[in-house]
């Protein structure tokens with residue numbers, strides 16, 4: 233049986249959807265968390281693109297979190313059953329990821345004045361815009377992100393949700409009932425439920 237090792241920092245963020253997919257599939261994995269301050273400089277040079285997450289499986293080193301997630305989603309049966317279904321799921325993930333990129337653009341802005349301006353715009357326009365759109369997609373799909381059923385798009389949103397809330401400086405599901413439903417359904421799913429109960433409490 234394949235033994236996986238996920239290497240990432242001691243946070244949820246890009247690593248968490250992968251941890252959830254591994255847990256959903258009941259795949260045997262080591263959750264290897266690097267201490268950024270102490271150890272990252274030495275690990276970074278050994279990473280294929282100088283970044284994490286990476287997933288090791290029987291000697292194969294995989295990187296790029298979305299590529300890893302798609303691989304696992306296929307493996308555990310949370311992708312589509314044909315190219316059109318795959319498109320629907322990928323489309324939802326891309327929408328979520330566009331939201332993440334907007335938040336990260338402000339969060340990681342180095343110039344303090346520019347950062348404040350970016351956050352003002354985020355709070356006034358970008359965050360409500362994306363959350364309304366995402367909530368509408370979840371409403372159309374009966375509390376899921378695609379195909380009216382549980383797919384890895386739901387896992388992606390749920391895995392990222394605490395990190396997105398942290399960057400948005402607000403609970404992103406608080407006023408969006410359909411997004412809340414996606415998260416509630418996902419964390420009640422066998423495999424993921426047990427993972428969420430035992431995972432380190434570090435967003």
Ligand SMILES: N[C@@H](CCC(=O)N[C@@H](CS)C(=O)NCC(=O)O)C(=O)O
Nearest residue numbers: 245246282283284285295296297298
């Ligand atoms: N596109 C990559 C981005 C990976 C990425 O941005 N990783 C960050 C952590 S979230 C990282 O390794 N940062 C440390 C560095 O770049 O030195 C993916 O999705 O895997």
